[in-house]
Amino acid sequence: MGRLLLAEWTKLASVPRWVAAIVAAVVLTVLVGLLGAASSTSDANRHWDFAVGPDGRSVRDDFHLAHRPLAGDGSVTARVASQAGLVGELQDRARAGVILKEGLEPGSRYAAMMVTPGHGVRFQANFADEVAGGGTGARWLRLTRFGSVVDGYESADGTAWRRVGTVDLAGLPSTVQVGLFVASPDAVQVTRQFGSVGIGGHPTAATATFDNVRVEPAGSPPGASWTDRDVGRPALEGDATERAGGFTVSGSGDLAVVPPEDDVVRLSLTGVLVGLMAVVGLGVLSITSEYKRGMIRTTFAASPRRGRVLAAKALVLGGATFVAGLVACLAAFLLAQPTLRANGYGPPAFPRASLADGPVLRAVIGSAAVLALVAVLGLAAGAILRRSAGAITAVILLLVLPQLVAAALPVSAGRWLQRLTPSAGFAIQQTVERGLCLPEDGCFPEGPWLGFGVLCAYVAVALAVAFWLLRRRDA
C-alpha cells in the first residue's frame, strides 16, 4: 500500500495543471471569502438593545419580576396556579416561575424554575443552561441556595420534591434577589414566497397566578419586603398584585441567548463553495484522464488489486486537498475576521470568533475536510462514469443545486432537499444556532455533525460503487 500511495502521489504532483488546480482552490477560497467579507455589512450593533450575558453573548433578559432580597442560604417556593395569555395567545415559550438572581441588572446571573405551556417544567441558569423537568405536569417549583450552589426542584403536590437541575454560581453575593417572574416572547411568523422571506412579529404578554409563595428563612434579611418591576426592557410593561398568600404577575419578554443574525465564521468561509469547483475537477480528472488515454491499463497492470489503487488515489487526493483546504480555510478565516469586524460584525452583537473556540475550530477544520471529501466524491464519480464532463457536472449539481433550489421550495421541502444531498456537509461551517434557520442561508437545523455525516455517507457509498464497478469491469 505504501508503494501505491507513493506512486499515486507522484502522479498527482507531476501534472502541473493538477498542482495549479490545488493552488487555484486555495486562492479562490481565500479571495472569495475576503470579497464576501468586504462586501458584507451589518448594523446590528447600531440598534443593539440586548444585554450581555455572563459568557459575553447577547441575551434577552426581559421579564416582569415580583421580588424581595434573600440574605445567605435559603429557598423560595411557589405554585403556579394558572398561566394565560394577556396580549395575544399564550405562547409555547411563555415562562412563569421562581427565580434567584444575583442582581436586577439585565444580564446578571440567575437560576430559575419555570413552567412553560409548550415545554413543561424547566430549570434554567444563566440563559444557556436548560434542563427539562420530569414531564409530570408538576406546578410546584422551588429554588434552594446553599453557598454558591442553587438547586431547582419540582413537585406535583408540594410535599414530594424532585431535583431538576443545579448550578454553581461561584462568587454569588451574600444577598440576592428571589421572586416570581413572568415572560412572554414575541410571536414570530415567517412567510416565504419564491425566495423572498417575510418575517413578522408582534409582542405578547402573559399573566400567571402564584399561590403558596414562601421564602425561607422569612426574616433574612430583617425587614425584607416584596416589590415588583420590569427587568430589562420588555416590549410591554408588566404588573404584579399581591393577594392573600399569593401573587398575580403579568409580563412580556424572554430569558434566552439571542442568536447572532449572522454566522461570522461561516461568512469568512463562503469561498469554500467556489474553491470546491476546482477540487471537484481535480478529483474527477485524476481518474478520468487515465480512462481517456488508456493509462488506467498501465495503472492496473502495475497494480492488479484495483480496490487498493482506488484507496490509494482517494487517500492521496483527500490528503492533498485537506492540507491545501486547511491552509485556505485558516487564511480565509484569519484574514476575513478583521474586515468583518470593521464592517459591523463585531461584539456585542457578534461575539468575537477565535480559533480557540471549539465550534470555530470545527468549522475551519471541517471546511477543509469538506473540500477533501468533495474531491474524493469527484474521484468516485469519475471512476463510476469514466467521463470527465458527466462526472464533474453530476457532483457540482449535487453540491450546489440544492442550495439554489431550496430557496424556491417550501421550508420543509427545502430542508429535505438539504438533508438528502451531499450539500448537507456545509453544515459543519455552522458555529451559532440562529433564531431563524432557513435552508437557503445554509442553516442546517439538525446541527453540524449530522450534515457532515450525510456528506460522508455519500462519499462512502460512491466509493463502494466505484470499487465494485472497478473490480467487475474490464479496464
Add this chain to the structure above:
Amino acid sequence: MSTTIELRDLRKRYGRTVAVDGLSFTVAPGEVTAFVGPNGAGKSTTMRMILGLDAPDEGAALVGGQRYRSLPSPLRVVGALLDAGAVHPGRRARDHLLWMARAAGLPRGRVEEVVELVGLGPVAGRRAGALSLGMRQRLGLAGALLGDPPVLVLDEPANGLDPQGIVWIRGLLRSLAADGRAVLVSSHLMSELEGSADHLVAIGRGRLVADTSVRDLLAAASGDRVVVRTAQRTEAMTLLANAGATVSATGREVVTVSGLPAERIVALLSQRGLAFSEVAAHRASLEEAYMELTRDAVEFGAPATGEA
C-alpha cells in the same frame, strides 16, 4: 529467467461480438513470438487478458503458471506496452516512469537505466504530450523494461517508428530473447518483424490460424523454387516449361521456376546458349510466407456480416 505465457482455450465476447474464440498457444522463453493477424483479429484483446485487464469468459491466460492478477509484483514478471498514447500529456516522460517504478517498488535509479536503454535520454525531461510518436513508443518500451521482467508483451511496438527505429527495435527484440526472455510481439505488418521473430502465432477473427516456427514456415514457403535472371525471358520460360518445370514471370528479367533443381536449369540454359546473370535458390520473405499461409484461411476473408 524462463517464464512462459500459456493460453488455454481463451474466450472473450463483447456483447454479440466474439473477440477471442478458443485460443490456445504458448510463448516460450528465449524466443520472439510474432503475434499476427489483421486489424480486429483479437490480438489486443488477447494481450489485455494476459495482463489481467479484461477477464476471459472462459479459459485462462497464465504467466509462469499463475494468473496475472495473482502475481505479487507483476511489473517484475511481465513488462507490457499496450498503447504508446497511454500517458498523461502534461507529465514529464521521466515522471511517468517514476510513478511506475514506485508502484513496483523499484529504485529511482532504475528509471535512468531504462531511459538510457531505449535512447530516451535527451527528451526524458519533456512532457509526454510534446514527444513524437516514435519517442512515445520508446517511452512505452522503457516502461515495459522497468522491472527487468522475464516476459514481455508488446502491442505494435514498431508503430510510428522511423526506419532506423524499426531496425533498432528488431535488434532490441533479438537481444531481449537472447537474454532468455519470452517476448510476445503483435503486429499487422510482417515486414516489421522480418529477421527478429523466431516463432509465429497467427490469428483471425479470434481463432488460431497458425502456430509455427519461423524457420519451418520460411522453408515451406520457399519450397524448391529457383530464381533465374535473364534478358531473354520468354525463350527461357518456354525452354524450362518444356522441360517439365512450372514457370512464372516475377519481374522484367526475372523468372521463378519450380519443379527443377538449380543444377539442371543451369545445364538447360547453357545447352541452348541463353545468357543469364543469376540462378539462385528462392528465399521467401516472412511477409510472403505469411501471405501464403493465410491465403486460404477463411478467417482472413472479407467478413460476411459486420465485424468490429
